[in-house]
Amino acid sequence: MKISTALPAWSVGAPVFAWVLLVAAGLGAGGILGRFHVPLLAIALFAGVFAAVFHAEVVAHRVGEPYGTLVLAVAITAIEVALIVSLMVAGGKAASGLARDTVYAALMIILNGILGLCLLAGGARHREQSFGQHGVSAALATLTAIAMLTMVLPNYTTTTPGPAYSDSQLAFIAIVSIVLYAAFVLMQTVRHRDYFLPDGATGDDALPAAPPPARLVGISAALLLACLGGVVLLAKSLAPTLEAAVAAAGAPQALVGVIIAAMVLLPEAIAAYQAARANRLQTSLNLALGSALAGIGMTIPAVAIVSRVTGQALTLGIDAKSTVLLVLSIFVATLSLGTGRTTVMQGAVHLVIFAVYLFTTIVP
Numbered sequence: 001m002k003i004s005t006a007l008p009a010w011s012v013g014a015p016v017f018a019w020v021l022l023v024a025a026g027l028g029a030g031g032i033l034g035r036f037h038v039p040l041l042a043i044a045l046f047a048g049v050f051a052a053v054f055h056a057e058v059v060a061h062r063v064g065e066p067y068g069t070l071v072l073a074v075a076i077t078a079i080e081v082a083l084i085v086s087l088m089v090a091g092g093k094a095a096s097g098l099a100r101d102t103v104y105a106a107l108m109i110i111l112n113g114i115l116g117l118c119l120l121a122g123g124a125r126h127r128e129q130s131f132g133q134h135g136v137s138a139a140l141a142t143l144t145a146i147a148m149l150t151m152v153l154p155n156y157t158t159t160t161p162g163p164a165y166s167d168s169q170l171a172f173i174a175i176v177s178i179v180l181y182a183a184f185v186l187m188q189t190v191r192h193r194d195y196f197l198p199d200g201a202t203g204d205d206a207l208p209a210a211p212p213p214a215r216l217v218g219i220s221a222a223l224l225l226a227c228l229g230g231v232v233l234l235a236k237s238l239a240p241t242l243e244a245a246v247a248a249a250g251a252p253q254a255l256v257g258v259i260i261a262a263m264v265l266l267p268e269a270i271a272a273y274q275a276a277r278a279n280r281l282q283t284s285l286n287l288a289l290g291s292a293l294a295g296i297g298m299t300i301p302a303v304a305i306v307s308r309v310t311g312q313a314l315t316l317g318i319d320a321k322s323t324v325l326l327v328l329s330i331f332v333a334t335l336s337l338g339t340g341r342t343t344v345m346q347g348a349v350h351l352v353i354f355a356v357y358l359f360t361t362i363v364p
Contacts, residue, residue, distance in 0.1 A: 007058075007219065014051035015223055018044040018230035025237065038241050045234040046263070052079060052227035053267035058220035062211045067189060072268065073290040075224065080106065080264045080295055081302045082232040087239045087260070088306060097315040099303040101257025103296050104151060104318055104326070107143075109261055110292040111329040112354035114269045118284040119336070120347025122276035129281040133340040135188070135195035139289040140337065142184045143296070144330050146177050150300045151326070154317035163317025170314065174301040181297030188290075198282040235260075251362055258361055265291070281342065321364065325357055 021044050025037070033040065056075035060067065084102050088095045122129045150173060159166040165173060188196050212220075246255050268291055275283040300316070307314040318326065332353065336346035 007216065007223075008054075010047075011051050011054045012223065014044075014047035015226040015230050018048045018234060019226065022230065022233050022237075038238070041234055041238050045231060045238065048227045048231045048234065049079060049264065050267050052224055052231065053271070055220040055224040055227065057271075058212055059217055059224070062214075062217045070185065070188065070290060070294075072271070072287065073294040074298075075228075076264060076268050076291050077294040077298050078228055079231050080261070081299050082228060083235045083260055083264065084299060084303060085306050086232050086236040087256075088303065088312065089310065090236055090239050096313040097253075098257060099299060099314065100151060100316050100318060101254045102260050103257075103299050104322060105254075105258040105261035106265060106295045107147060107292055108325065108329060108354065108357045109258075109265055109269075110288050110295075111333050112350045112357060114265065114272055114288045115285075115333065115336075116347045116350025116354055117269070118272050118276035118281065118288065118347070119342045120344050120351060121273055122279065122281055122284070123342060123344035123347055125277055126279050128341055128343050129276070129279060130341050131282040131285055131337075132195050132197070133337070134192070136285055136289065136337045138184065138187060138192075138195070139285075139293060140330070140334055142180050143289065143293055144334075146180055146293070146296050146300075147326060147330065149173055149176060150296060150316055151318045152323055154315075155323075162315070163319075164313065164315050167308065170304050170307070170316075174304040177297050177300050181293055184293060184297075196282070196286055198280050252364055254361055258358075285337070321360060325353070325360070329353055 021040060025041075029037075052075060053072065056072045060071040080102065084099050087098055119129075153173075154165050155163045157165060157169060159169060242259065243253075243256055246253065246259075268287055272284040272287045275281070275287070303314060306312070329350075332349060336342060336350065
């Protein structure tokens with residue numbers, strides 16, 4: 001992304017519009033706007049998400065790789081966690097499985113949708129693409145461990161009935177998730193930073209040629225916080241409408257998690273796709289796998305704390321169908337990214353699995 005010395009008007013106007021709309025709704029403007037109220041909230045929400053990602057990229061452009069993709073992944077995850085927590089608090093007992101559904105949906109979208117699209121688009125344009133296998137293997141190993149411990153193991157524990165952990169088990173798994181993610185971040189940014197650098201760049205070569213000035217980065221950081229706050233409150237306002245629409249369509253409640261995950265991951269999917277088309281597959285993989293790791297590694301501890309504080313039940317275990325698709329996705333991703341080279345074939349396989357996931361979510 002090319003970043004000039006001035007922020008575009010839309011990136012500043014998006015959070016302002018979101019907060020003006022929220023204040024107006026708090027003062028009772030919803031009745032005045034009538035049927036336009038919900039569409040305006042949705043527009044403000046999407047604008048806030050895109051603006052948040054843009055400002056995260058401004059900060060990322062300053063710090064360089066692989067810190068840049070880490071900043072973007074953490075910003076995306078912060079939005080996702082905020083959405084999940086706000087909807088959990090608003091939904092009460094009925095939202096006990098929302099975190100599980102959203103995290104699982106994010107993993108399937110990233111491992112199959114985003115990854116498949118990047119491999120297909122990059123392979124179609126460049127025939128064959130290469131990347132650093134060491135960093136990708138470490139990311140997949142960490143992702144597999146956290147995913148199995150948080151979403152599969154709860155189905156087989158016996159301390160509490162159902163696909164849920166007891167309080168002590170949940171606290172332990174939350175700590176384990178944080179430790180694994182922190183170890184990966186340490187490897188990515190300090191110990192083995194070169195594993196995640198595109199085109200074999202090392203040291204100063206990994207830094208952007210013309211980073212934005214510090215003043216611009218400071219403004220973007222402040223606007224990023226404003227965007228995140230606006231997205232949280234807008235999502236809370238739209239939650240009843242979203243759940244009612246899914247129920248009216250006769251679709252499973254898990255579809256709410258898919259919609260939330262897709263909405264949050266859309267800007268990152270576009271960034272990863274553009275990088276793959278530009279033959280920068282390493283950057284695409286850093287974005288995709290980094291976001292998946294940040295998502296599950298930070299969301300589970302966050303919702304565990306919310307569950308503990310509010311006393312709300314938290315269901316983490318996925319059903320047998322979802323377990324099969326998750327294991328298949330991780331297995332195929334390990335094979336696809338196991339040689340350091342990819343073609344359109346790997347992309348096509350991931351996209352087919354993604355299509356099966358979407359179809360079986362709507363028609364279980």
